[in-house]
Amino acid sequence: MKSQHYxxxxxxxxxxxxxxxxxxxxxLVVAIVYAFLPDRSATSWVPSLLFVFLCLMIVMAIFFxxxxxxxxxxxxxxxxxxxxxxxxxxxxxxxxxxLNQIIALRFASDDEFISLxxxxxxxxxxxxxxxxxxxxxxxxxxxx
Numbered sequence: 791m792k793s794q795h796y797x798x799x800x801x802x803x804x805x806x807x808x809x810x811x812x813x814x815x816x817x818l819v820v821a822i823v824y825a826f827l828p829d830r831s832a833t834s835w836v837p838s839l840l841f842v843f844l845c846l847m848i849v850m851a852i853f854f855x856x857x858x859x860x861x862x863x864x865x866x867x868x869x870x871x872x873x874x875x876x877x878x879x880x881x882x883x884x885x886x887x888x889l890n891q892i893i894a895l896r897f898a899s900d901d902e903f904i905s906l907x908x909x910x911x912x913x914x915x916x917x918x919x920x921x922x923x924x925x926x927x928x929x930x931x932x933x934x
Contacts, residue, residue: 818845884911899926
């Protein structure tokens with residue numbers, strides 16, 4: 791597996807991001823255009839509207855399934871990093887840290903984790919700044 795670092799840590803799943811998502815949005819657009827084409831009789835509106843609703847439901851299902859999976863994973867990361875901080879210091883993470891900062895801190899090695907936690911809490915640095923400050927990258931290959 792390729793070594794992970796700041797420049798390549800974002801995960802792209804081609805079948806999902808480049809095929810499924812664009813096709814679902816394209817299907818919704820086609821369904822809406824088809825529903826409003828001229829020369830419609832009163833009875834032909836029903837299948838057209840059903841097609842629009844079906845495509846809209848598919849787009850929403852794709853969006854929410856991704857969102858729910860990431861939200862659960864974010865909660866797991868927060869718990870893992872809180873435990874890691876407790877093991878290293880005997881204290882819980884600083885309550886001033888945002889979830890996005892904690893998610894960024896997961897890439898830090900144990901050697902720099904504590905100092906980056908303190909810096910992030912005291913200086914309110916952004917998740918991107920946290921990731922750039924990491925010298926010894928702790929790869930996360932399991933992120934959804």
